Amino acid sequence: MKILLKGLQLLNPDQGLDEKADILITDGIIEKIGSIESSELKDVKEYNFEGKLGVPGLYDMHVHLREPGQEDKETVQSGGNSAAAGGFTGVACMPNTNPAIDSAEVVKFIIDRGRDHLVDINPIGAVSKGRKGEGLAPLLELYDAGAVGFSDDGTAIKTSALLRSALEYSKMIDAPIIEHCEDESLAGGSMNESIVSTQLGLPSIPTVAEDLIVMRGILLAEYTGGKIHVAHMSSKRSVELVREAKARGVEVTAEVAPHHFTLTDESIKKFDSNYKMNPPLREQKDVDALIEGLQDGTVDCIASDHAPHNIEEKEMEFIYAPNGIIGLETQLGITLSELFHTKKLTIEQIVEKLSVNPRKVLNIEVPQIAVGEAANLTIIDTEKEWEVDIKSFKSRSINSPFAGRKLKGKSLAVINNSKIFFDGEFQSI
Amino acid sequence: MSLSSNHLLGLHEVPKEDIQLILDTAKTFREVLERPIKKVPTLQGKTILNLFYENSTRTRLSFELAEKRLSADTMNFSKSGSSAAKGESFKDTVLNIEAMKVDMIVVRHESAGIPKYLTQISDANIINAGDGRHEHPTQALLDMYSIREKMGKLEGLKVCIVGDIAHSRVALSNIYGLQAMGAKVSVCGPSTMIPWQLESLGVKIYNNIDKAMEESDVLNVLRIQLERDAGVLIPSVREYHNYYGITTERIEKNNPDILIMHPGPINRGVELSSEVADGSSQIILNQVTNGVAIRMAVLYLLGTRSE
Secondary structure, eight states, X not given: OXXXXXXXXXXXXXXXEEEEEEEEEETTEEEEEEOOOGGGSSSEEEXXXXXXXXXXXXXXXXXXXXXXXXXXXXXXXXXXXXXXXHTEEEEEEOSOSSSOSOXXXXXXXXXXXXXXXXXXXXXXXXXXXXXXXXXBOXXXXXXHHTOOOEEOTTSOOSOHHHHHHHHHHHGGGTOOXXXXXXXXXXXXXXXXXXXXXXXXXXXXXXXXXXXXXXXXXXXXXXXXXXXXXXXXXXXXHHHHHHHHHHHTTOOEEEEEOGGGGTOOGGGGGGOOGGGOOSSOOOOXXXXXXXXXXXXXXXXXXXXXXXXXXXXXXXXXXXTTSOOOOXXXXXXXXXXXXXXXXXXXXXXXXXXXXIIIHHHHHTTOOOOOOSTTSBOOEEEEEEEEEEEXXXXXXXXXXXXXXXTTOEEEEEEEEEEEXXXXXXXXXXXXX | OOOSOSOBXXXXXXXXXXXXXXXXXXXXXXXXXXXXXXXXXXTTTOEEEEEESSOOSHXXXXXXXXXXXXTOEEEEEEOOSOGGGGTSOHHHHHHHHHTTOOSEEEEEESSTTHHHXXXXXXXXXXXXXXXXTTBOHHHHHHHHHHHHHHHSOOTTOEEEEESOOTTOSHHHHHHHHHHHTTOEEEEESOGGGSOTTGGGGTXXXXXXXXXXXXXXSEEEEOOOOTTTTTTTSSSOHHHHHHHHOBOHHHXXXXXXXXXXXXXXXXXXXXXXXXXXXXXTHHHHHHHHHHHHHHHHHHHHHHHTTTO
16 A cells, blocks of 8 residues: 655654655555655555654653553553554563563563554563562563563662673673662652652652662663663752763663653642652752753653553552553653753754664664655654643553643654554554 | 631641631630530531541540530541552542531541542541641641640740651641741751751751750650651660650750640650659640640631531
């Protein structure tokens, strides 16, 4: 089947591409780029994307798809649908499933569940067996089965010795260790430690609980020559630590989640558990530092930490409600509203952080917009104004603090694996 | 005169006039409590639910007695732990009870914010009887009442709250309430028991009890929770008593006129020596009686507000 995308502004910083052109895609492969008239072709479906951005498909390197084990919250399929609706053509899913992604069988099971999807589903393997922090999971086997990185996300890797082993072992396959940076003995609270936690009387998590584990990761990556990736970085001090380490040449990368550069712990005053996540929402100085980190390249990626939970769980008392919010379908809109329309980041920087860099961290090929390449594209209308409607989410869950928020910028379509998602529908092409 | 809110969730940002009104109304009820017949018909026909998700003896008894003295119908619900532990969500529990048509809910819960959440799902007047480490407004009101009774005023007084401020729900309410009434509030305790950035609330912080006593008119001494974080916040109860315990010697040395208060229950030999506990027993027990009057005042003012 042939489809013709008309009037795109093509942009891919990875290839130095920035031009206005039409794209003809035949059976999922880019056949022609340039000025193309549908009248010259037979049996072609035309999409008018005049003036809209065409970028390499967006990639979210930090999502929780809950399958296997908690399919009432999300599945590989529903999470994939949510990703497509949010403008993503690939996601890396975290191993805190039940059972954990600590065996080749579970890696293969997840890949199999996502096999026919438009969205590429790349599992992250557990660092330790059952994520218990006692012994290494079979990292080579996980990698051969299709895992693209390793993490005990949900908790930090339990001991420095285990992290050292993981960094040394994963070096053999050049895969990153993705660290959930939180010193357990200092954490365990419901919100950030600040004047707000003092006023609300909620047990708190200090930023230093994050900074310590960021520092540990940096020192051990430096010592072993392994690769460390800081997941969902939220504190000002951590940004500084990563900046200094990068300047020294340490193999460290970092991601931030949109809620951490958009909201502060002032929101907790509502006692709404849709503002409860881990790491918690921090203070304005941290928000400012994260944005500076995004600007100067200290922060490589934006990732949602999409964490679906049931309504009945989130409606528990604040201290008992589980951590986490979903983000796949709001991430692009938040990023464009908060960083692009405010002129804090250029559109090129945003494409790097939402598409190019996460794939580079995970050693996944960055899609090229070129003749002969498989079409892997996100079409973005940066000017589209819309309101977040949790009822329209493709995710099985609705735990989002952004319900009702007005955003500017939205994905219009995604194309990958010989499929297009447009106007709420998947179609083979 | 009536209160500016339908609920008493805490003393944060509660106007001085409201606090004044509650204290003055409590004075009237305090007199009722000295009569042979202690019951008034004020809240006849009103149904009050005491929703206690956390163990409490004196607060619950005090509220229950206040409700009975006002002739309200009362119901008690006690449950400790998470709502999820019993398979029913907190919201479902409350909606079920709400369906029985209660007029007021007195709530105690280990999670901060629950009283505020209740105002969103229930039409009843909500009274916070302690939420997590957040607020315990009626305790602070009765402390203020007792101070005013003893000292004749609140304005300009220097009140120091001593002990584990970080894990206390009484401290914040006292700070907000006393500051609204023009008192100067300080806290005293080991650094590990002082909450983060508390000084930004305009509160002076002492680590030295002798200095705190010298510079204060009133000490409100909190109970040290012996079971909490043993060995992490303080090395031992013995060290705490040696450095922060209020003893007769300390009172005589630092400030013989100082007023010692305690919300109870007292750990004798820890935060107060037995001698001091006995010496101050009159005011401490009087605090308990005043507690009933304060709760009557709050219930009365909220229960009759809409009429």
